[in-house]
Amino acid sequence: MKASKCFECGSSDIVSGLTVLTEETTSGGRPAYVNLAEPEPEKRPFLWIRDEVKSEFHAAVCGACGYTRLFAINHAEILEAHKKGFTSLG
Ligand SMILES: [Zn+2]
Known part of the structure; x- marks a missing residue:
């Protein structure tokens, strides 16, 4: 994932x-x-297993000011699940 410029300080x-x-x-x-x-x-069918979509993150840290952005790795799957009405667990 490209993170070329810091949103905070421009570095x-x-x-x-x-x-x-x-x-x-x-x-x-x-x-x-x-x-x-x-x-x-x-x-609910007798046999029903809840479908889940998970994603970990990659972080991009600005070396000049420390501003950090997180990027979900499975963002496309998360969007697809969101459109199907999936909701956040936890
Ligand atoms: Zn910065």
Whole structure:
């Protein structure tokens, strides 16, 4: 993902493509992520598994001022899920 100029200070010293970690990540957990889940159908079938779309992020940090942007990796899937009425879990 291209992040050529800082929105905050205009610097082009952007360090991009960084994985966003959490405390749990270092002990085997996942990096920070969002999760959109399918709404339950009105007539729920006997066998129904909720469909979910997840995305982790890449961060782009401005080396001059520290302003940080996050980019969802699976943004296209998130948009698709949003259009289908999926909502955020958590
Ligand atoms: Zn900056």
